Amino acid sequence: MLTGKQRSYLKSLSHGIDPIFQLGKNGITENFIKQVDDALEAREIIKVNVLDNSFMDSKEAANEVAQKTNAEFVQSIGNKFIIYRESEDNKQIELPK
Template sequence: MLKGKQRSYLKGIANKMNPIFQLGKNGITDNFIEQVDDALEARELIKVKVLDNSFLDSKDAANEVCDKVNAEFVQSIGNKFVIYRESEDNKKIELPK
């Protein structure tokens, strides 16, 4: 579980990031979950854009993705959301205590 200070730190990093995935009308598929899982292992922090043709709300989609990939929800703004999971092999982000 992320603490407030850690979540704020991750939001600052995510502010400069571009979304690397788009969630569309197909919704959250097994292939999408697999790609997100791989990206979290490589990057630790990712941003996802929920397209207008998706039937999901960005916060609902974020919570569902987090449950499936064992990640932490960071934030949801408009049609984008940010999630974080500490990498086992490629640790890049040092969270404040």
């Protein structure tokens, strides 16, 4: 569970990154979860764009993806959301205490 300070720090880091995934009408598939899982291991923090033709809103999608990948929901703004998970092999982000 992230503290407010840690969540704020991750939000500041996420300003500079572009969405690397798009979630569309197919929704959250097994393949999508696998790709997000791999990206979280490599990058620790990712941004996802939820397209207008998706049947889910961004917060709902973020919570489901975070749950299925054992990640932490950081933020949802408009049609984008940010999730974080500490990498086991490739730790890059040092969270404040």
